[in-house]
Amino acid sequence: MAEPLLEVRDLKVSFRTEDGIVRAVDGISFTLDEGEVLGIVGESGSGKSVTMMTVMRLITDPNVIYQGSIIYKGRDLMGLSRDAMREVRGEEIAMIFQDPMTSLNPVYTVGWQIEEQLNEHNDLKKGQARRRAMELLAQVGIPKPEQRIDDYPHQFSGGMRQRVMIALALSCNPDLLIADEPTTALDVTIQAQILELIKNLKREFGSAVVLITHDLGVVADVADRILVMYAGRIVEEGNKEQIFYDPQHPYTWGLLGSIARLDRPRARRLTAIAGQPPSLINRPQGCSFRTRCPQAFDRCRAEDPQLTAKVGDGHLDACHLSVEDKRERRDKTINPELAETA
């Protein structure tokens, strides 16, 4: 097998606070192949953003503590000097963020901001950067780029600003694009446009994509493989088919059940996950999810489940339930009404 593009090995990220040490990411490992689209799904505070911010080494909090390694193209990013890391950032790994309203600097034109990025990483002649910026704006579907290039961010709508962010991210042809909740702040119609755009650009630019979201529906169409994160750990990992048609972890079931689905008859109630995510300072003993899990039993309290492959190639989960139990209980949990009628 060819070497993966990115390999995260036993990454731990914690923050020292007045109340204690917050273990935001608590020992996660995964790989990402070239050109692959990986979805990372979980609630706020599950550590999905912190993980990818760490890959970019964008966390500026002085109270952060890291452990583990992040191997990108054979080099450990954690060991790189500041300047070497700057070469990677923006040029090889690019990132777009959740809120397009605040992610662009309000005092510079969008053209200026794209050109700044181009000039930082390339030796371009005058006018070349501007031409390239114009091309990029056209590529991400901004109408009349020759006029819009000198506009300021506030003159664009939310969807258009996210397109500008994508143009910015793609300007140096990165091998990896990290999209952190790129559509959460947008209307559904605009979300559909942006997802379509990411798919098309992936084809065109061939970069690998990490798509972070709290909504499993968003990754169903785009992702090849999916990581489900809970309280700083990966609780399930598998390809798209495995996660959607044979989900193993009760947390994944909960995420699936929470969605008001248009493709199914209307349910009387949604299967919400009860309660709140646990404190990352005092993690519950045993399985972190057991406090919210309707399936929890004695072993869940006593023993921390490990992420292992139980049902098939590359499909890992961290749950004590036996595969048979899971398959029996699953449908009742995700959609009790549908299970009854079946």
Place this chain on the structure above:
Amino acid sequence: MASPSGPLLQAEHVIKYFPIKRGIVIQREVARVHAVDDVSLEVQRGETLGLVGESGCGKSTLGRSFVRLFPLTGGRIFFDGQDISTLSRRGMRPLRRELQIIFQDPYASLNPRKRVGQIVGAPLAIHGIGDRRERKRQVQELLEKVGLSPEHYNRYPHEFSGGQRQRIGVARALALRPKLVIADEPVSALDVSIQAQVINLLADLQEDFELTYVFIAHDLGVVRHVSDRIAVMYLGKIVELSPAEELYERPIMPYTEALLSAVPIPDPRESAARERIVLEGDVPSPINPPSGCRFHPRCRYATEVCTQLEPPLVDYGNGHLAACHHPLNVDKETLARATVDQRRTPAKADESAKPTQPAQQAR
């Protein structure tokens, strides 16, 4: 109750324009944002009416005009048979008890310097209900009802997560036992898993308190789940109004079809199989809305007539109304039987322009 049989809330040709002013010494109006442009609908007792549309379609403005957060530009609103559109602030006060609103942003809509007990109890105190102890008892009872604990009485909003804050907002809205609650994007800022909790909570409370909801959201999946009827808005107009299931199975207006197809489906095979209609571009500016049917610049079925005539709201039976020159999912007989809804059709629309042909092949 004054008229227990009629609708709880009735809007007749409601118009709300926001003026844009400019001038050196004397400010003059240079343009208007057509936020809500001649909307008529009613909310029945005990139902949930969903209002959907993209940002800037006027759904929030319409919701807020129901509780008279600002004066209307035109039209009338009846609450429980009483015309509230011209009432003064003072005249509105007794009605504020019965009309409540829940806002979108659970972070911005709670005063960070007040304790939960004060926030939830404020409406009670303002209306002078009970003494201090009685109010505290009622607030704690409410907190329990919305799934928080009575011990949360003395905490501050920042100690809660987004979902819990939205519960506090719900408790505050319910403190006065209102009849009608306007829920303005109550779950849009929350994680999907937390959205489900809040949606279930709202459904439980509807039963317990016999509430009527107007549920505003941009996500048709969520709206379909909670609503009995759904009104689809586009640039200040109602373009389709229908029972929830019917709208989902048989959208008539092409805009509704596109909205439905934009909702992501958590099923890779179905998602890949389904035809996705990606709407081009953004919603046009509500300052200068397009002529004729306002959706025509983005509509794949649009023809000459759409650019010129504003379509009337046509009743296709079964409470399903739509304003479109090229209706989808309608056969010849239904179309022949359909009639123009004189009462709800906007005044400027051409009442004679009832569609004669179902939609042609998409261009």
Place this chain on the structure above:
Amino acid sequence: MLAFIVRRLLWMALVLFAISVLVFLIFFATPGVDPARQMAGRNPSAETIKSIKHEFGLDRSLPVRYGLMMKHMFITRDLISYGSHTRVIPEITSAAPVTLSLVFGAAIIWIVFSILFGVAAAVLRGTVFDPLLMILALIGISIPVFWLGEVVNLITQSRLHDSFLFSWVPPLGYTPLTQDPFMWFKQLIFPWLTLSVLYIGFYARVLRANLIETESEDYIRTARAKGLSERRVLFRHTLRTSMITFVSLFGLDFAVLVGGGALLTEVVFGLPGVGLLTFNSLTALDLPVIMTTVIYAAFFITLASALVDLVYAWLDPRVRLA
């Protein structure tokens, strides 16, 4: 742009008019204030007072007197002081360069040093230098300028004047720039430093707070994600947006000082500037001078606020006129 200028000019005229009417009313319509009696000296006869009243037009109605004063001030420019019986306009025009010299010099010093300290404190956040710098700034803000000025004078003019350190310091006073630039500089250097201490402290603290606030903005994270150097992120992104508050504060402070707000510094260092003039006219209730200095100050302040708005729009495209 044209509309903006026209609007601002109209606004300025309105403000100046309102202020002049207000000042006029305060000093003339206040019971018990009688300029004629004041001018007449000790134990005047009723005759004298009457003749003075007539000479200065004080026996006319209030609106007429206001009109006359404005006419003398703006049209014939021969307004006469009640106290010294000299013309007021030349007094102001000779005092203004002194104040302008003082304030310009101090402003350059305070801009340079407050940016230096503010940026240093923000960059060194988390080390001991940040709180150290901020305490220093707080001390600068807290020291009364007259006390600091006196101490500086004590050291440079008297105690250590004969040592090699300060023997070059000339006696207090003002020499016009056109007459002897070197002397101008030597006489003003200590007043500049003294006046700027307060502002360095204040502006450094404001800038530090703004920098730290901007630092947490999403677009700063974007700038880093682009792979820009820390230096570029700081100067082109963080500092650039933080300057918006800085600039608007600066415009108004500068105008207030030019308008006579540097009074204490002028008194301590014996500089015959606008502040001193205003102070003297106030103690003598010399209305023509008060009126002129107030209008002069108000002119600068409204002018500055218009300029601030222009610079603000240049710095922040979001508020640019559509």
